[in-house]
Amino acid sequence: MTDFTDIPVNLARIRARIAEAALRANRPAEAVTLVAVSKTNPVEAVAAALAAGQTIFGENRVQEAAGKFPQLRADWPALRLHIIGGLQTNKAREAVRLADVIESLDRPKLAAAIAEAIVKEGRAPKLLVQVNTGDEPQKAGVPRAEAEDFLRACRDSWNLPIHGLMCIPPAEEDPRPHFLHLAELAARHALPVLSMGMSADFEAAIACGATHVRVGSAVFGARG
Ligand SMILES: *Cc1c(COP(=O)(O)O)cnc(C)c1O
Secondary structure, three states: OOOOOHHHHHHHHHHHHHHHHHHHOOOOHHHOEEEEEOOOOOHHHHHHHHHOOOOEEEEOOHHHHHHHHHHHHHHOOOOEEEEOOOOOHHHHHHHHHHOOEEEEEOOHHHHHHHHHHHHHHOOOOEEEEEEEOOOOOOOOOEEHHHHHHHHHHHHHOOOOOOOEEEOOOOOOOOOHHHHHHHHHHHHHOOOOEEEOOOOOOHHHHHHOOOOEEEEOHHHHOOOO
16 A cells, blocks of 8 residues: 555646646646545545545445544545445445435436435435446446436436436446547536546546546555
8 A cells, every 4th residue: 555645646646637638628627526536545544635635535335434434524624525336225325424426326226215315314415327338247337228217217206316427437448438428428418527537547538528537546556
């Protein structure tokens, strides 16, 4: 794992690369938000990033986020948490309690559970629909062909406002066609948020219109 002293340096480098990629795409640097993916990294690593001005974090697992973030929020009111991992229905309520954004809404049962949790908690995180753009069987996300019907169902059946889309392209493929597909889908549904791009491909994602990039290892170091 990276020494915590590397984290501010890594963050500055990533921010510079984001700004350059945005500029190349004729987009303002502020059009792209960095979500620092802190999964598997300890609270001290998140605190080091906060001290370096990073306020938005992504976590895969609700349990891990519940263990790390409540104590940090008390000290850093600007902190924002995105849940970005596949979400079990029985974790929906805790996710709604903890998260500012849930990026991994991908099926009717989860939509129903989140809708119910929002009522019970009196708190509504922003919601992104995760699309399995490569239709990979092992991957979370609504299948590509079902995405539009699912977006409509979120609105009409569960009264859930959807703010955007998220995808994780297949590891072995050129991610660009996947990013472009997601961008077209978002444009067609007038969704303002496009969460795409990770450590290896965030510049390509920015070229394709990403508004949020989720960068983990390039900020915090390789995961053990
Ligand atoms: C782990 C993870 C990331 C960050 O991946 P890196 O390659 O470490 O940047 C982004 N998005 C999701 C959904 C992840 O699970």
